[in-house]
Amino acid sequence: LKVPHRRDVPFSKLTTLGVGGLCHWLFEPITELEAQAFVRACAREGLPWRVLGGGSNLVVLGDLSMPVLRLALPKTIQREGTRICAPASHGHIALAEAAAAAGLSGLEFASGIPGSLGGAIRMNAGAYGREWVDVLTRYRFLSPEGDLVDKAPDPGEFSYRWSFLTGGRVVLSATAQLAEGDPSAIRAQVAEYRGKRGTSQPLSKRNAGCIFKNPPGQSAGRLIDQAGLKGLRIGDAEVSPEHANFLVNHGHATAAEFAELMDQVRARVLEASGVALEPEVEIWR
Ligand code: FAD
Ligand code: EPU
Structure with a gap:
């Protein structure tokens, strides 16, 4: 398949959270036709594959041997x-x-x-x-x-x-x-939103945004906070003390630590409030 690709790229470099094993096959088409050739080839072979963007909503749990597509189309608007x-x-x-x-x-x-x-x-x-x-x-x-x-x-x-x-x-x-x-006025609105984010979200640490979806009419962050889980830490993975629905990587967290932390948060919120939180991030295993 004539599509530019790289071998064995660490997911720590492909995601904002910074955990996961190796992406054994990363295909980076620079044209729509190349992307189409990739999808057609996988469909023809019955090969499972995944598509990656900026990796800002992902928790990757280990190595991935199936091909991963990441578009590298020219960035013209x-x-x-x-x-x-x-x-x-x-x-x-x-x-x-x-x-x-x-x-x-x-x-x-x-x-x-x-x-x-x-x-x-x-x-x-x-x-x-x-x-x-x-x-x-x-x-x-x-x-x-x-x-x-x-x-x-x-x-x-x-x-x-x-x-x-x-x-x-x-x-x-x-x-x-x-x-x-x-x-x-547009600049002022952007500055206001950025200001709000800066004071409520842990932007100085690696994270994947909100981990769980907000249940209808409720806030997952508030539920996790009310369950007393801010600061709960496994290794270098922690429930952010700033915003409880963000899990942060203090530097050397592993995928297993995040998986364990997510399980614990989910179980303890269920116990405390009866609400079963659903992941908002996608988990790749
Ligand atoms: P990825 O994480 O790479 O992938 C996410 C999903 O999209 C995967 O299922 C992947 O397969 C799929 N995907 C990626 N590219 C394509 C494609 N071209 N075609 C089809 N599927 C594709 N999200 C919000 O909604 N609101 C927020 O306020 C917000 N704040 C955030 C703040 C921080 C600090 C961080 C780290 C994240 C935040 N997020 C937020 C989450 C995340 O940024 C968004 O979900 C974002 O849109 C994901 O884009 P991505 O390219 O990084 O996707
Ligand atoms: N709250 C707490 N404790 C916390 C966190 C929040 O009590 O630790 C309370 C806040 O005080 C507030 C309420 O919960 O009263 C809601 O919090 P916030 O305004 O921070 O918004 P959110 O519902 O937690 C959602 C999105 C964010 C998005 C913001 C702003 C989801 C899961 N999260 O957060 O999106 O940036 O609104 O619109 O929908 C994401 O999707 O990754 C994400 C970050």
């Missing part, structure tokens, strides 16, 4: 009036910043969410009451068979931290419908 279209490999925060710099309003919510645009669409990433599906007008993806699909979002395709873009679908690009805005 196309603007048409108040719409912008970018490849899935574009940095998510960089895209929000580019929109703000162009005086386009609508992606302020995204300005503190790391990772790639593809990961953000797949996760329907959101913050401060807004999420991607609110601005998404079109997106392009590969079907599990490797066919190109270009469409507008339909009801039922996206919900809170969920989309149907799993099971071998690969987001290739997305178009957001934004609005002309006052550049200084």
Whole structure:
């Protein structure tokens, strides 16, 4: 398969949390055609594989021998009036910043969410009451068979931290419908969101964002906090004292320590409040 690839790349370098074993096969296509060739080849061979973005919502538990696809498409942004279209490999925060710099309003919510645009669409990433599906007008993806699909979002395709873009679908690009805005007002909104994040989230330590989904009408962070679990530590993995729904890596944490910590948090919240928390991060094993 003629797609650029690397062997044995540590997941500690591919994820924000910084744990996991080796990614034995990392395929990094620089064109949509190469990505399509990869998906078609895996489908033909019946080979399981995974797609990685910025690795900011992942807990990888060990080595992975199945091929991993990470798009390396050229990071160009196309603007048409108040719409912008970018490849899935574009940095998510960089895209929000580019929109703000162009005086386009609508992606302020995204300005503190790391990772790639593809990961953000797949996760329907959101913050401060807004999420991607609110601005998404079109997106392009590969079907599990490797066919190109270009469409507008339909009801039922996206919900809170969920989309149907799993099971071998690969987001290739997305178009957001934004609005002309006052550049200084956009900058002020971004600064306000960043300020809030800076005071409530442990941004100085490696982490994977919120570990558990918020149960309907509740906050997972508050439930973990109320169960008295802030500061619970196994090796170098800790329930952040700043925000209980963030687990942080003090430097040398292992995947096993995070797995154990997640299990303990889940069990103790269930015991304390009767609520069964569901992971928001994806766990690769
Ligand atoms: P990855 O972690 O690489 O992958 C996540 C999932 O997306 C995996 O299932 C992967 O297979 C899939 N995926 C990746 N790329 C593609 C693609 N091209 N096509 C199909 N599937 C793909 N999230 C929020 O929603 N709101 C927040 O406020 C927020 N704050 C965060 C703060 C911090 C400090 C951190 C570290 C994380 C935060 N997150 C937040 C979580 C994370 O940043 C988002 O979920 C992000 O959108 C994940 O993108 P990624 O490219 O890193 O995806
Ligand atoms: N809280 C506590 N203790 C804590 C943490 C939070 O009591 O340790 C309380 C707060 O005081 C607040 C409430 O819980 O009253 C909610 O907390 P916060 O405002 O920090 O928001 P959150 O619900 O914990 C969600 C998203 C974040 C997103 C923020 C801002 C989820 C799981 N989390 O957090 O997204 O950045 O809102 O919109 O939906 C992510 O998805 O990875 C993520 C970080």
